[in-house]
């Protein structure tokens with residue numbers, strides 16, 4: 071039976087409807103709910119909504135919450151498709167939580183990177199058809215979440231004074247995207263655009279992102295979620311085994327490679343981040359983010 075999950079609480083769809091609970095409304099969510107999951111009882115589409123104010127940055131707990139939510143949805147065999155969305159106006163996901171990288175505890179840093187790798191396995195390798203509803207900024211690891219989905223719908227930039235942006239901006243910060251994320255970029259937008267984007271740390275406005283194939287569609291802000299859910303219905307109707315086998319044609323070798331090198335990748339990350347130079351960069355970047363506010 072389909073269930074609607076609001077954080078750790080489980081509600082049967084029928085029960086939720088009897089209670090008059092809109093499965094698309096999270097108004098009764100608690101602040102601690104980092105991720106909210108709902109399942110539409112009519113269409114069978116699951117929606118995982120990132121809900122970590124102010125910017126959905128990926129802390130250890132946020133990564134773990136996303137993985138738990140994906141696994142919960144995947145454990146329900148009736149469900150074939152999933153929308154990944156944000157509850158925050160203007161931000162899909164700001165990427166890794168930079169405070170996790172700043173003067174880190176080694177054990178927590180190891181767990182943190184492991185949990186970020188795990189999202190890659192769970193989302194990029196999901197048996198579900200996955201649609202990203204990108205109604206706001208998606209830099210760096212935020213872009214990775216979108217790249218891990220099968221289809222990306224972004225808010226249009228037309229008429230906006232401050233359009234949302236998406237891309238891998240790591241080099242601008244003086245750091246380097248991990249190779250598996252770099253390859254996701256190359257596989258999605260092609261070698262040349264990825265080289266330009268990675269080298270220059272480009273964050274693309276929506277129309278440019280569409281032009282280079284980084285996103286698949288642009289729609290007005292108020293339509294992003296509903297359009298993503300409609301697209302998820304379409305993908306959910308494709309025979310599941312054939313759809314998954316096709317996805318794995320493109321992704322299995324990448325997933326297998328990280329699985330085989332996961333520990334080395336984590337060791338490298340840890341030594342990279344704990345290096346004095348990287349710490350100076352991270353420190354400066356954190357200061358620039360808070361100065362921007364003041």
Ligand SMILES: CCCCCCCC/C=C\C=C\CC(=O)SCCNC(=O)CCNC(=O)[C@H](O)C(C)(C)COP(=O)(O)OP(=O)(O)OC[C@H]1O[C@@H](n2cnc3c(N)ncnc32)[C@H](O)[C@@H]1OP(=O)(O)O
Pocket residue numbers: 124125127160161163164165166167168169207209210211212239240245246247248249338339342359360362363
């Ligand atoms: C050779 C192989 C090498 C392998 C090496 C591996 C090493 C890889 C290491 C790292 C990989 C990193 C990938 C990443 O994801 S790095 C994170 C990149 N993210 C960003 O650069 C985004 C930064 N944020 C922004 O640009 C904006 O916040 C934005 C998302 C556009 C939203 O803007 P706005 O709505 O105006 O919000 P504010 O800027 O005012 O931010 C509100 C508060 O949130 C804090 N914040 C923002 N982003 C982050 C973040 N990523 N982590 C932690 N905190 C963040 C910001 O400081 C404000 O806080 P406060 O209110 O307390 O001032």
